[in-house]
Amino acid sequence: xxxxxxxxxxxxxxxxxxxNGGVSYSIFLVENVSDIVVSIEDVSENKNKAENFCSFLxxxxxxxxxxxxxxxxxxxx
Numbered sequence: 001x002x003x004x005x006x007x008x009x010x011x012x013x014x015x016x017x018x019x020n021g022g023v024s025y026s027i028f029l030v031e032n033v034s035d036i037v038v039s040i041e042d043v044s045e046n047k048n049k050a051e052n053f054c055s056f057l058x059x060x061x062x063x064x065x066x067x068x069x070x071x072x073x074x075x076x077x
Contacts, residue, residue: 008032009064011057013050016042025050027057027071029064038064040071049075 009031016024025047028039044050053074056062062070 009037011054011062013043013047013054015047023047027054027067029057029067038067040067043071044075 009029012028012030014026014028016026018024022045024042025044026039026041027043027050029037031037043053053071056074057067057070
C-alpha cells in the first residue's frame with residue numbers, strides 16, 4: 001500500500017539581512033511543519049509585498065510546481 005499520510009503545507013515569509021544593511025524577504029513552502037519543499041529567495045525588499053504574495057499563495061493553494069510562474073505573473077505582469 002502507498003503512503004496515504006495527509007501532507008499539510010503552507011507558504012511562509014522569512015526575512016534575511018543583506019550585506020548592505022537592508023532586509024530582503026523570501027518565500028518558503030513548508031510541509032509537515034518544518035520540511036522546506038521549495039523557496040524563492042529575495043522576493044522583495046518590501047515586507048508588505050512579500051506578505052501579500054504569501055497570503056495569495058496560501059489562499060489559492062498554489063501548487064509548488066506553479067510557484068515560479070505565479071511569482072513572475074504576480075510581480076512582473
